[in-house]
Amino acid sequence: MSEILSLTRAARLIGVARTELQRKIQRGELVSHDGMVAVENLLVCYPDAQLEDTAESRRVAQIKERAFGKRVFERAMPDAEVLAARITELSKTLATSQGQVKQFNALLGRLWDKITEAESQLNAESLPMMENLKTWIRKEVDLAMEPGFVNPMAIKDTVLSIITAQVTVLPSKHDFLVEGHDSLLEAAMRSGIPLNYGCSGGNCGLCKARVLSGEVKKTRHHDFVISESEKNQGYILLCSNTAVSDVVIEAAVAGSVQDIPFQQISAHVKTMGPINEDMLLLHLQTPRTQRLRFLAGQSVTLRVGQSFSAELPIASCPCDDRNVLFHINRQSGNLFSDFVFDHLKQNDVVEIEGPQGEFILHEKSTRPFYFFAFDTGFAPIKSLIEHALSLEAEAIYLHWFGSGPTNIYLPNIAHAWRDALDNFHYEEHIAGFDLRSVNGKRAKTLIEKLNDINISDTNLLQGDIYIAGPEAAVCVAEQYFLDKGLPKTRISVASVK
Known part of the structure; x- marks a missing residue:
């Protein structure tokens, strides 16, 4: 049984995010030492912790599974040899504890013999003092040998360690x-x-x-x-x-x-289907022996047909590197777009080159994450959010701006995140004009919408800002936050055509 736990294991035991434990430590509500916490201190903070997952927590896990491909935790058992080895280690710990109990009992017996021997040599005045000592020892031993309160955290940790x-x-x-x-x-x-x-x-x-x-x-x-x-x-x-x-x-x-190598991979179309009249979801699958390594938010170049190519943001999480998703926007007269919509079919080969781009998550930041997606800028934003969810980020805010209602083309994903996750917040905004062309009055209107968000959320300027979408809209949004005093190091932008 482990008495001292890492934050990762402690969070799993009680069913909360690791960041929640970190906040409690920072506020002094949970005692920790070098990133470790004691089971007893956990129980003080969470006296009503449940041994089993609740229906709601399972529902959240299922939403996470659908949202970013992270497997539902089902208490999946390891193979027999691994399981046997872990039980053997636990048995060794139990045997050691039982041996220590036997040694303790033997020590008590020898101590009692010594006390009896000393008692025979005392004078009458000292005998009452010795009798009080023997009474105290009997009482303390009886208390120590009582089963006492069974710590549910310790029980669950034992199961988890197996x-x-x-x-x-x-x-x-x-x-x-x-x-x-x-x-x-x-x-x-x-x-x-x-x-x-x-x-x-x-x-x-x-x-x-x-x-x-x-x-x-x-x-x-x-x-x-x-x-x-x-x-x-x-x-x-x-x-x-x-x-x-x-x-x-x-x-x-x-x-x-810089730590991610340039790769060239021949992938196959696993599935493709329309999201709406102007958007298509392309699902590519890489070979088992050559998976695409990338960081969330990065882009790759896709090549189809003889020579049609386009640089596109990846719309999926690095946690599932063999299955890579893209949101393809129909662009009349664009050779790549026309080929994908009119000729590409299941099992066709698509060449992948990359990844490229520095629109990535600042994982070590302790500030809340604010994401601003303009039209198809949702693709790289989706990748970043899925990665942030896998890291159990403290707070995530998504504002999706669409030129029109149909430009918010996958609202159900964001709605699912918002409904299932306490730390996820989502709002939709309709610009009423083409976000690929933002100047003059349109720029002023967009700034007013951003300002309304800022006024309603006093924490906005305390967070890290991620903006993706058509270059015109991205530039206006970036300048808005710069004018509010945010340093460039806290604003990440990506232009998506």
């Missing part, structure tokens, strides 16, 4: 849980942690990392050869191993766009 293992990444100090049959790489990606990798199939060796402590198990054959010297130092492939116990690994984590 079905999951915690992984800490150094030197970045990221941490995540490995569930079910996930490899270390898969679990990290589901948690929004961009570890270095390439094929994810054991061929390239880019996900090689060093195990500093804990036990791992190889779950998949890999062709990449790790030398005996490296094996002796603890090196493994993250894509081919899972965690048996809590593990600390040394691995690189992408912190900027």
